[in-house]
Amino acid sequence: MSNDINVNPGLRESATFDRTTMAEIRRAADSGIYDIRGFGAKRKLPHFDDLLFLGASMSRYPLEGYREKCNTQVTLGTRFAKKPIVIETPVTIAGMSFGALSANAKEALGRGASMVGTTTTTGDGGMTPEERGQSSKLVYQYLPSRYGMNPDDLRKADAIEVVLGQGAKPGGGGMLLGQKITDRVAQMRTLPKGIDQRSACRHPDWTGPDDLAIKIQELREITDWQVPIYIKVGATRTYYDVKLAVKAGADVIVVDGMQGGTAATQDVFIEHVGIPTLAAIPQAVQALQEMGMHRKVQLIVSGGIRNGADVAKCMALGADAVAIGTAALVALGCNDPKYSEDYEKIGSAAGFYDDYQEGKDPAGISTQDPELAKRLDPEDGGRRLANYLRVLTLEAQTLARACGKNDLRNLEPEDLVALTVESAAMARVPLAGTTWVPGQSF
Amino acid sequence: MKTIDLAESSIRELNQALHDQATECTEREWEVLNPKGQHNIACGLDQNLAVDIQGHAGYFCAGMNKKAHVVVHGNVGQGVAENMMSGTVRVKGDASQAAGATAHGGLLVIEGNAGARCGISMKGVDIVVKGSIGHMSCFMGQSGSLVVCGDAGEALGDSMYEVHIYVKGEVKSLGADCIEKEMRAEHIEELTDLLNRAGVDEDPASFKRYGSARQLYNFKVDNASAY
Amino acid sequence: MCGIVGLYLKNPELESRIGELFKPMLIAMTERGPDSAGFAIYGDEVGDGWVKLTLRHPDAEYDWEALATRLKNEQQMELSWFQNASVAVFKVRAEEAALREWLAEEAADVLILSVGQSIEILKEVGLPEKIAENFNLEGMKGSHIIGHTRMATESAVTMEGSHPFSTGMDLCLVHNGSLSNHNRLRDALKREGISFETQNDSEVAAGYLTWRLQKGDSLKEALEHALEDLDGFFTFTIGTRDGFAVMRDPIACKPAVLAETDDYVAMASEYQALTTLPGIENAKVWEPEPATFYVWERSSN
Numbered sequence: 001m002s003n004d005i006n007v008n009p010g011l012r013e014s015a016t017f018d019r020t021t022m023a024e025i026r027r028a029a030d031s032g033i034y035d036i037r038g039f040g041a042k043r044k045l046p047h048f049d050d051l052l053f054l055g056a057s058m059s060r061y062p063l064e065g066y067r068e069k070c071n072t073q074v075t076l077g078t079r080f081a082k083k084p085i086v087i088e089t090p091v092t093i094a095g096m097s098f099g100a101l102s103a104n105a106k107e108a109l110g111r112g113a114s115m116v117g118t119t120t121t122t123g124d125g126g127m128t129p130e131e132r133g134q135s136s137k138l139v140y141q142y143l144p145s146r147y148g149m150n151p152d153d154l155r156k157a158d159a160i161e162v163v164l165g166q167g168a169k170p171g172g173g174g175m176l177l178g179q180k181i182t183d184r185v186a187q188m189r190t191l192p193k194g195i196d197q198r199s200a201c202r203h204p205d206w207t208g209p210d211d212l213a214i215k216i217q218e219l220r221e222i223t224d225w226q227v228p229i230y231i232k233v234g235a236t237r238t239y240y241d242v243k244l245a246v247k248a249g250a251d252v253i254v255v256d257g258m259q260g261g262t263a264a265t266q267d268v269f270i271e272h273v274g275i276p277t278l279a280a281i282p283q284a285v286q287a288l289q290e291m292g293m294h295r296k297v298q299l300i301v302s303g304g305i306r307n308g309a310d311v312a313k314c315m316a317l318g319a320d321a322v323a324i325g326t327a328a329l330v331a332l333g334c335n336d337p338k339y340s341e342d343y344e345k346i347g348s349a350a351g352f353y354d355d356y357q358e359g360k361d362p363a364g365i366s367t368q369d370p371e372l373a374k375r376l377d378p379e380d381g382g383r384r385l386a387n388y389l390r391v392l393t394l395e396a397q398t399l400a401r402a403c404g405k406n407d408l409r410n411l412e413p414e415d416l417v418a419l420t421v422e423s424a425a426m427a428r429v430p431l432a433g434t435t436w437v438p439g440q441s442f
Numbered sequence: 443m444k445t446i447d448l449a450e451s452s453i454r455e456l457n458q459a460l461h462d463q464a465t466e467c468t469e470r471e472w473e474v475l476n477p478k479g480q481h482n483i484a485c486g487l488d489q490n491l492a493v494d495i496q497g498h499a500g501y502f503c504a505g506m507n508k509k510a511h512v513v514v515h516g517n518v519g520q521g522v523a524e525n526m527m528s529g530t531v532r533v534k535g536d537a538s539q540a541a542g543a544t545a546h547g548g549l550l551v552i553e554g555n556a557g558a559r560c561g562i563s564m565k566g567v568d569i570v571v572k573g574s575i576g577h578m579s580c581f582m583g584q585s586g587s588l589v590v591c592g593d594a595g596e597a598l599g600d601s602m603y604e605v606h607i608y609v610k611g612e613v614k615s616l617g618a619d620c621i622e623k624e625m626r627a628e629h630i631e632e633l634t635d636l637l638n639r640a641g642v643d644e645d646p647a648s649f650k651r652y653g654s655a656r657q658l659y660n661f662k663v664d665n666a667s668a669y
Numbered sequence: 670m671c672g673i674v675g676l677y678l679k680n681p682e683l684e685s686r687i688g689e690l691f692k693p694m695l696i697a698m699t700e701r702g703p704d705s706a707g708f709a710i711y712g713d714e715v716g717d718g719w720v721k722l723t724l725r726h727p728d729a730e731y732d733w734e735a736l737a738t739r740l741k742n743e744q745q746m747e748l749s750w751f752q753n754a755s756v757a758v759f760k761v762r763a764e765e766a767a768l769r770e771w772l773a774e775e776a777a778d779v780l781i782l783s784v785g786q787s788i789e790i791l792k793e794v795g796l797p798e799k800i801a802e803n804f805n806l807e808g809m810k811g812s813h814i815i816g817h818t819r820m821a822t823e824s825a826v827t828m829e830g831s832h833p834f835s836t837g838m839d840l841c842l843v844h845n846g847s848l849s850n851h852n853r854l855r856d857a858l859k860r861e862g863i864s865f866e867t868q869n870d871s872e873v874a875a876g877y878l879t880w881r882l883q884k885g886d887s888l889k890e891a892l893e894h895a896l897e898d899l900d901g902f903f904t905f906t907i908g909t910r911d912g913f914a915v916m917r918d919p920i921a922c923k924p925a926v927l928a929e930t931d932d933y934v935a936m937a938s939e940y941q942a943l944t945t946l947p948g949i950e951n952a953k954v955w956e957p958e959p960a961t962f963y964v965w966e967r968s969s970n
Binding site for chain 3: 476478479480481497498500517519520535536538557558576577600
């Protein structure tokens with residue numbers, strides 16, 4: 001913090017009761033309600049930065065950049081669907097609702113994703129025509145609330161994602177505070193305008209994998225077995241959840257680590273529930289491998305993915321694709337310093353803003369205020385997102401080529417080493433320069 | 443009338459045949475034999491068809507129905523007419539839990555009893571139950587009407603929004619934010635119409651009305667324990 | 670996460686057909702539980718002073734004849750036995766405790782799947798159809814039977830983790846759902862002297878009932894205590910010497926259907942498991958209420 005310089009060095013801040021902690025205690029004492037915010041986990045977690053690639057040198061040969069092919073195309077939903085989805089880059093856009101985001105932001109996500117040939121995903125609250133119109137490949141989320149769920153949109157979707165949970169809040173339901181329940185959002189969700197909307201944590205008409213199997217069959221019947229059915233889970237008991245998702249009949253499994261973002265959730269949930277993305281992937285892959293379903297049921301990983309290295313590391317650990325949410329919003333302009341003054345006016349700062357629930361986003365993304373929403377031009381936003389997605393793809397390709405791979409999916413855990421004991425244990429790769437994988441005995 | 447015998451045809455064949463009617467309707471009346479509790483019978487319909495299911499059906503019967511008129515001559519499993527948009531679904535027997543869950547429109551009539559969570563998160567459908575309903579019914583109900591000629595189980599209308607609930611018999615307990623409300627002339631009128639459409643002979647004046655106290659619509663410290 | 674089926678005959682004339690009637694019920698629950706399956710059949714009762722055990726050994730070639738001979742010669746116990754696929758059913762004139770003690774000492778590898786005068790528990794990893802074939806379910810006779818097909822949630826797919834779980838003399842339990850406080854409860858029950866073979870949540874429910882019954886609870890009292898002490902989601906079916914009982918948790922998310930005619934009472938997770946029963950078209954069919962206990966027994970003891 002900038003004002004740290006001015007603090008008398010003789011004063012000692014408590015590591016336990018630091019200023020953030022004390023501010024939260026005061027806030028709780030003032031308001032009597034838990035802190036609700038957007039964004040994902042902010043605490044430091046073992047992450048992809050703790051992994052490094054072993055580039056080729058003598059024992060392996062690298063591929064020539066730009067000339068020797070490195071495939072990035074992935075097909076999702078090859079298990080049961082008549083029409084699997086082919087994406088040109090393994091980076092997809094995670095589910096974010098119209099309501100949480102402005103119509104312009106949703107349109108920009110659709111435009112950006114379509115430009116690079118990948119999917120975008122609806123969220124809680126239904127499908128907007130803008131989004132469907134601008135998204136060449138659209139995944140329709142099927143959530144506990146079923147806000148805006150209707151069979152016409154279901155049949156228009158390119159895939160259906162049954163959401164059991166998300167990384168920011170496994171076991172919790174959604175929230176959308178009154179400021180964002182405008183006429184249009186209220187109408188789409190059949191809610192009174194301006195209420196603080198809560199979403200259920202469990203689906204209303206099935207509980208458990210045995211009943212989910214029947215639900216999936218229903219969705220397939222309604223859509224005549226055309227499109228893939230994804231199951232999305234927040235990362236917790238990932239090994240078991242992935243096995244059960246396969247047993248329940250999923251085509252694709254989406255595992256969202258605890259760094260995954262949210263529009264509005266209790267802070268205590270965001271910071272204290274779930275496991276890091278890094279720890280979830282090997283569990284998911286192990287489950288798939290044990291069932292003989294790795295690569296047959298595709299695995300999409302999300303939660304804190306920011307650059308091509310993160311993408312390549314996910315793939316090396318065994319994912320078939322990744323999904324980005326927060327990073328996509330940043331690409332559109334979320335937390336951009338050009339709005340510094342506006343952030344300060346609402347008591348935040350560029351780079352710190354997480355009050356998506358308030359709908360006052362100076363970048364015009366997580367808002368339903370028409371004036372603020374105008375700040376985001378969907379065409380420009382789409383171009384920015386497309387650029388960013390291309391960079392992620394190129395970066396991942398660069399790393400894959402350096403490891404001698406002609407396909408991103410040929411990256412392996414053996415191409416990785418870990419910098420820390422924690423990350424080595426979680427990712428199940430050796431500590432750099434050793435053959436030691438903590439927790440594994442050979 | 444076209445008859446499909448589920449002892450010979452699969453659910454997939456049945457549903458595909460019914461779905462094919464959405465583009466061009468060649469046969470309006472359908473009869474389904476030997477349902478034997480199978481799941482997902484006649485889900486995803488999108489045409490003004492009359493479908494008679496002769497026997498008990500399993501989960502999600504007539505799920506996401508649009509326009510069609512489905513009659514089940516037996517009981518149904520979980521989630522009958524879930525997310526229905528329009529049309530009618532009539533169950534001659536009992537319904538298991540989550541009948542009419544999240545349904546947006548149309549009319550669901552249960553001539554027997556309905557289990558727990560009847561009308562959970564309902565979004566505009568009208569549900570008329572001649573018998574009784576189970577616990578947590580109309581949980582987070584958003585819009586539409588729920589008419590119960592028998593009794594209602596525990597926690598009726600918990601955290602509900604704007605559904606009109608009418609119960610003739612006993613209500614075991616009301617859920618958070620659900621209260622009894624005055625039956626005004628417009629409600630008698632609405633209920634009369636619902637009973638008529640459902641073909642149920644009951645005196646509207648003998649019902650009580652329940653609805654949202656609207657105290658949970660916005661977060662308030664005083665209500666924290668109810669969240 | 671599973672399928673449950675049960676059949677209790679009111680009409681003794683059907684007893685010779687119970688296996689044949691029950692087999693399609695179990696197979697109908699394959700999709701709910703493709704990992705393992707099992708059933709507890711009640712019939713072929715031994716007389717007073719006798720116990721019947723269903724035994725299993727990890728070694729499929731285990732010499733049951735040798736075990737029988739030792740019981741006869743060393744313990745002077747009168748007995749008869751037969752093998753049914755992977756299990757052996759021993760009928761022994763002995764006290765249960767003495768027999769258990771001897772087995773624990775002298776044949777520690779032998780697993781006791783059930784003990785009673787009537788019950789046999791037969792279970793295995795694999796699809797219900799295969800298991801029904803292996804144990805020749807179709808040809809079995811008896812007064813009542815409960816079965817289970819398992820979709821394993823968190824604990825391993827093993828024979829030991831399959832249902833039904835024995836909970837005491839002629840008692841067993843099958844479960845559909847997922848308990849959320851079983852680990853601490855397992856520890857507490859271990860301190861009370863209850864032993865466990867697996868990390869399975871349902872085995873904890875079974876162990877809990879065993880413990881309550883040992884404490885002198887009636888079955889009804891034990892289940893009432895279970896409602897207070899077990900957290901999570903469950904539909905239970907409990908087999909007793911004289912019948913069976915069904916109970917759902919207060920949230921009642923996991924399905925259950927009951928059907929009754931003059932000839933039988935049947936229970937299943939889904940109606941489709943009941944469709945092959947004779948006279949089902951005219952049966953009284955209904956869904957059990959949450960937190961309510963249903964019992965069918967021949968007599969009140």
